[in-house]
Amino acid sequence: xxxxxxxxxxxxxxxxxxxxxxxxxxxxxxxxxxxxxxxxxxxxxxxxxxxxxxxxxxxxxxxxxxxxxxxxxxxxxxxxxxxxxxxxxxxxxxxxxxxxxxxxxxxxxxxxxxxxxxxxxxxxxxxxxxxxxxxxxxxxxxxxxxxxxxxxxxxxxxxxxxxxxxxxxxxxxxxxxxxxxxxxxxxxxxxxxxxxxxxxxxxxxxxxxxxxxxxxxxxxxxxxxxxxxxxxxxxxxxxxxxxxxxxxxxxxxxxxxxxxxxxxxxxxxxxxxxxxxxxx
Amino acid sequence: xxxxxxxxxxxxxxxxxxxxxxxxxxxxxxxxxxxxxxxxxxxxxxxxxxxxxxxxxxxxxxxxxxxxxxxxxxxxxxxxxxxxxxxxxxxxxxxxxxxxxxxxxxxxxxxxxxxxxxxxxxxxxxxxxxxxxxxxxxxxxxxxxxxxxxxxxxxxxxxxxxxxxxxxxxxxxxxxxxxxxxxxxxxxxxxxxxxxxxxxxxxxxxxxxxxxxxxxxxxxxxxxxxxxxxxxxxxxxxxxxxxxxxxxxxxxxxxxxxxxxxx
Amino acid sequence: xxxxxxxxxxxxxxxxxxxxxxxxxxxxxxxxxxxxxxxxxxxxxxxxxxxxxxxxxxxxxxxxxxxxxxxxxxxxxxxxxxxxxxxxxxxxxxxxxxxxxxxxxxxxxxxxxxxxxxxxxxxxxxxxxxxxxxxxxxxxxxxxxxxxxxxxxxxxxxxxxxxxxxxxxxxxxxxxxxxxxxxxxxxxxxxxxxxxxxxxxxxxxxxxxxxxxxxxxxxxxxxxxxxxxxxxxxxxxxxxxxxxxxxxxxxxxxxxxxxxxxxxxxxxxxxxxxxxxxxxxxxxxxxxxxx
Numbered sequence: 001x002x003x004x005x006x007x008x009x010x011x012x013x014x015x016x017x018x019x020x021x022x023x024x025x026x027x028x029x030x031x032x033x034x035x036x037x038x039x040x041x042x043x044x045x046x047x048x049x050x051x052x053x054x055x056x057x058x059x060x061x062x063x064x065x066x067x068x069x070x071x072x073x074x075x076x077x078x079x080x081x082x083x084x085x086x087x088x089x090x091x092x093x094x095x096x097x098x099x100x101x102x103x104x105x106x107x108x109x110x111x112x113x114x115x116x117x118x119x120x121x122x123x124x125x126x127x128x129x130x131x132x133x134x135x136x137x138x139x140x141x142x143x144x145x146x147x148x149x150x151x152x153x154x155x156x157x158x159x160x161x162x163x164x165x166x167x168x169x170x171x172x173x174x175x176x177x178x179x180x181x182x183x184x185x186x187x188x189x190x191x192x193x194x195x196x197x198x199x200x201x202x203x204x205x206x207x208x209x210x211x212x213x214x215x216x217x218x219x220x221x222x223x224x225x226x227x228x229x230x231x232x233x234x235x236x237x238x239x240x241x242x243x244x245x246x247x248x249x250x251x252x253x254x255x256x257x258x259x260x261x262x263x264x265x266x267x268x269x270x271x272x273x274x275x276x277x278x279x280x
Numbered sequence: 281x282x283x284x285x286x287x288x289x290x291x292x293x294x295x296x297x298x299x300x301x302x303x304x305x306x307x308x309x310x311x312x313x314x315x316x317x318x319x320x321x322x323x324x325x326x327x328x329x330x331x332x333x334x335x336x337x338x339x340x341x342x343x344x345x346x347x348x349x350x351x352x353x354x355x356x357x358x359x360x361x362x363x364x365x366x367x368x369x370x371x372x373x374x375x376x377x378x379x380x381x382x383x384x385x386x387x388x389x390x391x392x393x394x395x396x397x398x399x400x401x402x403x404x405x406x407x408x409x410x411x412x413x414x415x416x417x418x419x420x421x422x423x424x425x426x427x428x429x430x431x432x433x434x435x436x437x438x439x440x441x442x443x444x445x446x447x448x449x450x451x452x453x454x455x456x457x458x459x460x461x462x463x464x465x466x467x468x469x470x471x472x473x474x475x476x477x478x479x480x481x482x483x484x485x486x487x488x489x490x491x492x493x494x495x496x497x498x499x500x501x502x503x504x505x506x507x508x509x510x511x512x513x514x515x516x517x518x519x520x521x522x523x524x525x526x527x528x529x530x531x532x533x534x535x536x537x538x539x540x541x542x543x
Numbered sequence: 544x545x546x547x548x549x550x551x552x553x554x555x556x557x558x559x560x561x562x563x564x565x566x567x568x569x570x571x572x573x574x575x576x577x578x579x580x581x582x583x584x585x586x587x588x589x590x591x592x593x594x595x596x597x598x599x600x601x602x603x604x605x606x607x608x609x610x611x612x613x614x615x616x617x618x619x620x621x622x623x624x625x626x627x628x629x630x631x632x633x634x635x636x637x638x639x640x641x642x643x644x645x646x647x648x649x650x651x652x653x654x655x656x657x658x659x660x661x662x663x664x665x666x667x668x669x670x671x672x673x674x675x676x677x678x679x680x681x682x683x684x685x686x687x688x689x690x691x692x693x694x695x696x697x698x699x700x701x702x703x704x705x706x707x708x709x710x711x712x713x714x715x716x717x718x719x720x721x722x723x724x725x726x727x728x729x730x731x732x733x734x735x736x737x738x739x740x741x742x743x744x745x746x747x748x749x750x751x752x753x754x755x756x757x758x759x760x761x762x763x764x765x766x767x768x769x770x771x772x773x774x775x776x777x778x779x780x781x782x783x784x785x786x787x788x789x790x791x792x793x794x795x796x797x798x799x800x801x802x803x804x805x806x807x808x809x810x811x812x813x814x815x816x817x818x819x820x821x822x823x824x825x826x827x828x829x830x831x832x833x834x
Contacts, residue, residue: 008731012643015635016652019705022698023659026670049532050320081569084562099566101819102573108755108815109576110786113808116583116793117576124356130311130341141576144569149752150707153745157714173555188710191657195706198661205761205790213319213342216327224339229663233762234342236669237456238316240478240534241485250666257661261654316794344794346801369798423685428770429604430795446603451685452781453770455791459672466677469684 037248062225069136082151107145115206135211143196154188190268313341314348314361360505364432382476383498389488407449425472426450477534584805604800617782622757625696633704660702668766683779687769700753711745
């Protein structure tokens, strides 16, 4: 018995080690090749010679704008839908089951299909043109199913006792939701948000067709702006001699994701603690 | 806390977005879309053009030759970009060549083979020769690198060697030039064909590939496409793109300028 | 699922209606996407011309051969292979973070996993193409193969499985742990016998999310899979998946060829719908967790 237990522990450690090893290989590859390129100037300059030289400042700005556009749409829409699914609908109704099916299918739409769809619908049909707005909206479509599913799971995991306590205090469902359920579920929501942000910042195929390729500073969200992932793809696959700058940009993108992750999880922990302590 | 910072973020964002919604389109803006091969070149040309024409904005988008043709026809773009000639169904459009792109066969540097005849290349690509020793090299299986269906480089290659795509026995199929170069440089037994300029640059840069001498040059035109005979800003830009003012930009992208069509 | 116990008040009704409308909007999105794909693919699927997708030998659109079957099998092989590898690793690392890792290791380790979720697919592809492909080429040329695609995809979907499993495990009620402790179960039996099964709904959801993500992944697979259209017969065979087919050829396709590419997008959607439907059938039969 103890033997089995010990070997289980060892297996778990080995698995964790494997994950770390693969990750270390990947990241060290990017760091070794990208670090020499990284400098203040690289971050603050405009790209020149198709990105082989100069920096990536306008591209960082475009990336953040696209991400913000997507978040502005995705947060209310995603959280709202998840709350409806978890708290306002009866779990076994046909409508809910169909909705859930639709969400899972939506999560499996290939990014390139989203790209072609965004190109036809947002750029064409809604006449938004190649713009940060079109790109952000397309990304929002991709992020929605991930955020909804994880938020729903988070809400479902809130113990029933909390709801009973809320009801006993005469709280409206809305108050209960805001004061108790959402804070309690916030780690799960954050995890979902981070997953979807990760997917969004890493997206290439959907953005080439919607937010576009223009690498100058965007003046507004109606301007076309190149995202970092698109830049990386173009440099590594399309621009002769662009490898170094490509790895440099990849390193910047990874650092960006780290910063977003750290700040998001800090925020959510803070929210959770504050709300819970107020309840007690 | 989260809600407050979110509200703040939202407000800032809406202010930013709001101020920006009204902006003139007018005739000071030109949209180019299409070929990923032409796009980096057009982007650089556009930047130089903007400098000498203050107030003009040229947006270059990528996404492939066919998209360039379609966008030019539907008017979604003022000018389309294509790394191929127009085909029969597209003969109602106008094309303007701005440069040429040559094609070369490449091998891994460690491969001792220094030349192949056209017949040998045909036999390799059709799978009749599957090992390098059959053409005087070491005992090593051949990795045949081919381009994806529809690519102009593929059509050119097939036409030049009189092959049919369904007869080719490929081991790897690639999209863009750089993928081809990375595939061949990482595989001692590989053979592929890519843009000459790109291959020459990478070879000079130390990437382990080498170019095979070709009996006759293979090249394709890089075109700008318009729906009608160009006028106004579009005409100015096309003339600019065909002028000697941009020769250095064309060379910088490792293409062949109009002034010297055969290299 | 959880139900409110307090009676609904006016504000709640309005909120409920508003929220269900949001949900409707999201559902509309899928309909829009499928309609869009179908309308673009229409020229090649109307009448009985869709039969070409299944009885042509090979994919040579310019020679009027539109066989999609080999790519369908390749897509399945790559995705299932990746999930089979990523599932134990992802679940294992979630268990590691929740129950085994000392706090000093657990926290950084979990941020490493989150980070992995944010690495762009292009970077995975680039790494696979320049590091993994040459390595596998030494074992068996051409290196770009089913195996390489599976390995790269495993890394890409691992964070999805790990993060969702972890959030399912971490939201288990504390009394479960106490009860198991009271029964004097060993740590391993507690995890394998109680905790993981209880959280299975969330874990299965994560695996499903990962599987559909794998089915839809484009750029990284395109860069490492070799892209030869053939039914995979071994791990070292180069293969082309449906998404890579779209990405590789869309840029240069016109007419029927273009429509056929949209049809392959549609086929992919059908595949995803089948997987999702099957999973929902499976999970609706099982005992409903802890509520």
